[in-house]
Amino acid sequence: MIVDNGKRRSLVIAGVFDGECGESEGVLSFIPNLFGKPAVTARGGLLDGDPVSLSIEAAPDGRFFTAKYRRIA
């Protein structure tokens, strides 16, 4: 039996979020805590200090946002 509780990772998205997000099965989840720009317009950030490109979607209830990411080499 595998119990997967995901993990928390440091995420910085300029004007959107700076803090710990959750990750499970390759998806990041966060509630924006900065208000510089709409979260869905962001295209990149720093995940654990490493630059990543992001594809962000709003959850229907408007609180959480989810993001798929790809490391920028």
Added chain:
Amino acid sequence: MLAHLIALGVLTVPTQPPADVGSVIAGTQRTVSPLQVPSSAAVGDNVPLGAYRWPAPMEPADRAPYAFDWSKILGTDEKIAEITRVTMSAAGAAVGVEIDSSTGRRPIISENGKAIQLWFLCLDAFQDNPVFGGNGVNITVTCRVRTDASPYKQFERTAVLTVRQQ
């Protein structure tokens, strides 16, 4: 060579420990019952269509059991043989909600083989998080089980847990 050593008992092959079996004590308000044909209603929060929702919300400081009752999916004589995987969503990880795997609270299969029980916990550092105020947050938990049918069947369902201050 390895096969010989295994056959002679010199080497052992690591195997998954058998699933724990015990009494499911979660009440009806903390139980979801997946159907053969799930609803196609949207639940929200990027949750799969037709996901089930535990009626009872969880207060972040609570330690209480929740259950999946698979009896409407399983055949009459069919039982759950193994809980393959239990996965907390990224949203749950973000707000410190975890599936408890401590002694006495790790996921178990009911004695009749038709249900499984999980305990959740919210890490102490997150319990006063303002996101749990008001309507709280909806997080998803996905559970995959295998049955004792031959060949085995495998089912995976997602349920929504509302976590809010009460």
